[in-house]
Amino acid sequence: MLAKVDVRDARLAMAHLYTAFIALALGGLAGLLQVLVRSGRFTLPANIGYYQVLTVHGVLLGLVLTTFFIIGFQHAAISRTSGTYRKGARLTGWIGFWVMLLGTGMAAVMILLNEATVLYTFYAPLQAHWIFYLGLTFVVIGSWIGGAAMIAEYINWRKQHPGQTSPLLTFMAIINMVLWIVATLGVAGTVLFQLLPWSLGLVDEVDVLISRTLFWYFGHPLVYFWLLPAYMAWYVIIPKVIGGKIFSDSLARLSFILFLLFSIPVGFHHQLVEPGIDAAWKFLQVTLTFMVVIPSLMTAFSLFATFEMYGRSKGATGLFGWFKKLPWGDARFCVPFIGMVAFIPAGAGGLINASNQMNQVVHNTIWVTGHFHLTLATSVVLTFFGIAYWLVPHLTGRVLTKAMNRLAIVQAITWAVGMSIMSGAMHAVGLLGAPRRSSYSTYGDAQQALDWIPYQVAQAVGGTILFLGIILILYIFINLAFFAPKGEEEFPIGETADEAEKTPMVLENWKIWLTVLTALILVAYTIPFAEMIQNAPPGSKGFKLW
Ligand code: HAS
Numbered sequence: 001m002l003a004k005v006d007v008r009d010a011r012l013a014m015a016h017l018y019t020a021f022i023a024l025a026l027g028g029l030a031g032l033l034q035v036l037v038r039s040g041r042f043t044l045p046a047n048i049g050y051y052q053v054l055t056v057h058g059v060l061l062g063l064v065l066t067t068f069f070i071i072g073f074q075h076a077a078i079s080r081t082s083g084t085y086r087k088g089a090r091l092t093g094w095i096g097f098w099v100m101l102l103g104t105g106m107a108a109v110m111i112l113l114n115e116a117t118v119l120y121t122f123y124a125p126l127q128a129h130w131i132f133y134l135g136l137t138f139v140v141i142g143s144w145i146g147g148a149a150m151i152a153e154y155i156n157w158r159k160q161h162p163g164q165t166s167p168l169l170t171f172m173a174i175i176n177m178v179l180w181i182v183a184t185l186g187v188a189g190t191v192l193f194q195l196l197p198w199s200l201g202l203v204d205e206v207d208v209l210i211s212r213t214l215f216w217y218f219g220h221p222l223v224y225f226w227l228l229p230a231y232m233a234w235y236v237i238i239p240k241v242i243g244g245k246i247f248s249d250s251l252a253r254l255s256f257i258l259f260l261l262f263s264i265p266v267g268f269h270h271q272l273v274e275p276g277i278d279a280a281w282k283f284l285q286v287t288l289t290f291m292v293v294i295p296s297l298m299t300a301f302s303l304f305a306t307f308e309m310y311g312r313s314k315g316a317t318g319l320f321g322w323f324k325k326l327p328w329g330d331a332r333f334c335v336p337f338i339g340m341v342a343f344i345p346a347g348a349g350g351l352i353n354a355s356n357q358m359n360q361v362v363h364n365t366i367w368v369t370g371h372f373h374l375t376l377a378t379s380v381v382l383t384f385f386g387i388a389y390w391l392v393p394h395l396t397g398r399v400l401t402k403a404m405n406r407l408a409i410v411q412a413i414t415w416a417v418g419m420s421i422m423s424g425a426m427h428a429v430g431l432l433g434a435p436r437r438s439s440y441s442t443y444g445d446a447q448q449a450l451d452w453i454p455y456q457v458a459q460a461v462g463g464t465i466l467f468l469g470i471i472l473i474l475y476i477f478i479n480l481a482f483f484a485p486k487g488e489e490e491f492p493i494g495e496t497a498d499e500a501e502k503t504p505m506v507l508e509n510w511k512i513w514l515t516v517l518t519a520l521i522l523v524a525y526t527i528p529f530a531e532m533i534q535n536a537p538p539g540s541k542g543f544k545l546w
Helices: 007-038 050-082 087-112 130-160 168-199 208-242 249-262 279-313 331-354 356-362 366-396 402-431 447-483 510-534
Strands: none
Touching: 007 050, 007 087, 007 366, 007 447, 050 087, 050 130, 050 168, 050 208, 050 366, 087 130, 130 168, 168 208, 168 249, 168 510, 208 249, 208 279, 208 331, 208 366, 208 510, 249 279, 249 510, 279 331, 279 356, 279 510, 331 356, 331 366, 331 402, 356 402, 366 402, 366 447, 402 447
16 A cells, blocks of 8 residues: 555645646747747737737746646645645645635736736836736735645644654755745735835835845745755655665755755845946845855755665666666656756856856846746756656546656657757857847847847747647646546655765754844845835835835
8 A cells, every 4th residue: 555645635736736737738828929929920819919928928837837836746745744634734725725726817817908918027117907916915825825734734743753853855845835935025025015006006106126126035036946846856756766765864954954045145146237236235145146056066966876876776887877777768757857957057057147247148138038948947847747747646546657658758858859949049049149028029120130030930949849748748637637547656755875874953943044044134135125225216106115
């Protein structure tokens, strides 16, 4: 008998996953339309604007798909590793789900009515209908409620098991939820105190610098909120899938703590070219950005160690002999592995972005779009697909058949090919100066724009291949949710290697880590934020809000 997620918790997790995959279908379609428009060879019907479609794409894939998938996965992960949810926690989880869904619906209607064409970053001076902002508020509040259910179960586990370290997967999910809650305070601040009153006409102006700063206080940890569930799979699930062991529980926990500490006080690296922030504070936050690279390097090290230990246990010799021993025919491993490989150039691109001088070259070019299609839309999303291949059948009481397994590998290869072409072209033409977030029609006939055309055609070709990839994953998802044969699919949880040291309790001492986190945020943000308020443009009514 396999250790299973309780069927009532499974329903809760699946509700989130259904929403996530509906968002993938609609957001993917918007993505296809968008690359076709950018190629200059296609005009949208019915007066639909490029920026409207871009907003649908970004919001559905960047915000809705990710948030629902992550919260659903984490509910399942905590239920599997810390025990079935108590009634109250499950009810709280459902309330969180419905509040998020209500908010998503409100925001979606406004975007479709062209009343919220403000892109997925939605910061001023672009203005949306107040219902859009209220909808976003509900999404955030709903996610907090879902997070409260997780945290309650974690606290309960610790009460029941005094003196023990919590299950690794639960601990990781809780770190990610705490990171999310602290990060969303920034976006809640700008929405509640600036954007909502402004869109309701209660104030005439808002301070754009403050709105962008609050957004990026949230925006960078947001990318780690996306990344950490992928890392949970890489650290905990993949070792079990390949038949190996987790290299070190302590190292995994430490890397998650470092993400919590260093992912928040770094938002200025998105604002390096913005006036109004002193260079010294930008320098500090760039330094902290390089600190947040360390846990990713630790993760790479740990993964190589896991693969090598497993390969050697199977008789592999030489430096890379282990490579041949890995289970390439198993989609649960192969699909996330392609995501890991993509993360090497993706991470290198991130280091380029974070380097002040090089940022001047790439900022606001489509290079940045190429960067996040490798990080989020490849490394993270392929890992989410790899998780879905066992999680969905596990939760629906079905199995991943050989045919679906094969199709899943074809899907990942299609995705990798499409993304290499699309993201590669984005990186290349970004270096030539092509702007992001602009359509062909805005370029005019300048010679420079003509030089970009081949790259834009390449993006359209890559984007079309990716759309085929979306059709494939949706087909597999529907099969696993409704049609695959009934049976028991494993929820794989790795065990720590016997040689690993015992995990020190200090790694679970929240008092220490939350104090350090608060101190870092205060150091990185207090003075520059106070300066923004002091130096706000005279007469700015938005300033009075603060
Ligand atoms: Fe980023 C912009 C810096 C990671 C997402 N980023 C963005 C935007 C998004 C995004 C969405 O400093 C655009 C926002 C917008 O709309 O304006 N990013 C970084 C840095 C990292 C980084 C330093 N980003 C991510 C991740 C994302 C993401 C992860 C999503 C999930 N990013 C920036 C900066 C900007 C930016 C600037 C602003 C640019 C501008 O000017 O606007 C780092 O975290 C990256 C560290 C990663 C590594 C790689 C480790 C490799 C591993 C794989 C091991 C592989 C194995 C397999 C074991 C150091 C763990 C091996 C097998 C073999 C066969 C070899």
